[in-house]
Amino acid sequence: MRTRLERDCDVLICGASFAGLAVARELAGSGARVLMIDRYEIGERQTSACGIPTAWLESMDLTGSVRQTFDELTVHTPYRTSRWPLPWTFSTFDYRELCAAMWEQAGDGELEFETATVTARRGHVVETDRGELRAPLIVDGLGWRRVLSNASPIQPPNARLSRGLEVHPKGQGEEMELWLDSNYIRAGYGWSFPAGDELRIGIGSFWPSHHVKEPTVTLAGDLGLPPDGYQGNWIPHQLRRAVEDSVFFTGDSAGHCLPLTAEGIRTAIYFGLACGRELRAVIEGRLTREQALSRYGAFSDAHGRKFAWLLAVQRAIGQITPSRAATAVTRAFESRRISHWAFNHYLAIAPPSFALGGPRRSNRHGRHLIAAAG
Numbered sequence: 192m193r194t195r196l197e198r199d200c201d202v203l204i205c206g207a208s209f210a211g212l213a214v215a216r217e218l219a220g221s222g223a224r225v226l227m228i229d230r231y232e233i234g235e236r237q238t239s240a241c242g243i244p245t246a247w248l249e250s251m252d253l254t255g256s257v258r259q260t261f262d263e264l265t266v267h268t269p270y271r272t273s274r275w276p277l278p279w280t281f282s283t284f285d286y287r288e289l290c291a292a293m294w295e296q297a298g299d300g301e302l303e304f305e306t307a308t309v310t311a312r313r314g315h316v317v318e319t320d321r322g323e324l325r326a327p328l329i330v331d332g333l334g335w336r337r338v339l340s341n342a343s344p345i346q347p348p349n350a351r352l353s354r355g356l357e358v359h360p361k362g363q364g365e366e367m368e369l370w371l372d373s374n375y376i377r378a379g380y381g382w383s384f385p386a387g388d389e390l391r392i393g394i395g396s397f398w399p400s401h402h403v404k405e406p407t408v409t410l411a412g413d414l415g416l417p418p419d420g421y422q423g424n425w426i427p428h429q430l431r432r433a434v435e436d437s438v439f440f441t442g443d444s445a446g447h448c449l450p451l452t453a454e455g456i457r458t459a460i461y462f463g464l465a466c467g468r469e470l471r472a473v474i475e476g477r478l479t480r481e482q483a484l485s486r487y488g489a490f491s492d493a494h495g496r497k498f499a500w501l502l503a504v505q506r507a508i509g510q511i512t513p514s515r516a517a518t519a520v521t522r523a524f525e526s527r528r529i530s531h532w533a534f535n536h537y538l539a540i541a542p543p544s545f546a547l548g549g550p551r552r553s554n555r556h557g558r559h560l561i562a563a564a565g
């Protein structure tokens with residue numbers, strides 16, 4: 192039988208993946224009593240193909256987890272294969288190693304971790320399968336289900352969600368490849384990301400009602416590989432409210448995954464860092480909780496126009512994928528000038544320099560909030 196877990200803490204971080212760990216990293220050494228919970232051990236269940244702009248790993252000091260690095264994208268349509276030169280590189284990384292490194296960066300304070308499944312929330316009480324946890328500062332980094340929200344539930348296929356599934360067969364490759372091909376998926380794309388001794392091969396669909404298992408198996412088969420080691424999930428593709436009822440939502444729970452590309456790791460880290468910095472300001476007495484909620488909500492909202500723009504392109508691609516028009520677009524990106532311009536703007540939505548800022552580790556003796564909040 193599992194032991195009971197009933198506790199008061201200053202900050203309760205629910206979810207120990209990219210978003211939750213980024214929040215915790217910003218609280219290192221703050222002196223606050225921080226409790227992080229997840230239904231699995233840290234790093235136990237990979238939640239993505241783990242491809243990210245390398246500069247993010249560099250600025251976060253996480254390059255030890257890198258498996259392979261790519262300076263171009265190979266994009267296949269039914270009519271042509273294009274090679275897009277990138278102004279910066281993408282890397283694949285090992286999920287378990289990256290999570291362990293982020294945990295280590297966060298762990299020099301009074302951070303604790305427990306495995307528990309979150310079931311609901313009443314005000315400042317989070318209910319889990321092991322008991323109730325209380326904190327004045329609560330973070331939902333639980334992914335697309337947004338478990339700590341008490342608003343109407345968001346459920347597929349009606350919700351604004353994409354879906355992705357991948358397999359991880361043993362094998363090796365040199366190219367980071369994408370497929371824009373309606374033979375695999377009508378609105379979406381396929382991918383193969385080499386990562387050392389395995390390939391991460393998958394299909395993402397922009398339409399929640401379109402199934403991804405059969406095309407994933409087909410793509411792996413076309414590459415001569417078995418569909419080993421399934422991993423998949425829903426992916427929100429529209430910004431949601433980043434604060435609700437005094438709870439901070441970050442990463443997929445706040446719809447922070449970028450539409451069109453479904454790139455959600457660096458944004459989960461980016462918004463997680465932003466959230467952690469606001470929480471730290473509360474711990475250090477520089478902001479009230481309400482001010483922090485308001486500032487963090489405004490920070491997230493300020494990205495609305497860029498997310499809306501990417502969503503508009505995603506929808507347009509849903510219309511043109513099967514045609515030669517898609518091939519013309521992919522061909523245009525063979526131009527270094529066009530590709531560099533587009534990818535530099537794309538990176539700027541959540542730039543790696545953001546990881547270098549923030550008031551981290553400035554105060555190792557922050558006050559305990561429960562006392563401070565009275």
Ligand SMILES: Cc1cc2nc3c(=O)[nH]c(=O)nc-3n(C[C@H](O)[C@H](O)[C@H](O)COP(=O)(O)OP(=O)(O)OC[C@H]3O[C@@H](n4cnc5c(N)ncnc54)[C@H](O)[C@@H]3O)c2cc1C
Pocket residue numbers: 205206207208209210211228229230231236238239240241242243307308309310332333334335336338354355356357393422423424425426441442443444448453454455456457459
């Ligand atoms: C197949 C696939 C491939 C992808 N590939 C990439 C990629 O290569 N690059 C990229 O940038 N993005 C990729 N994405 C998107 C990316 O995975 C997400 O945007 C990202 O993981 C969001 O991070 P997060 O921390 O918000 O949530 P998650 O990584 O989903 O983490 C949520 C955490 O909460 C825990 N949790 C959930 N519910 C509960 C509960 N009730 N109680 C306790 N714990 C709970 C989970 O165990 C997990 O640890 C991919 C998505 C899919 C589906």
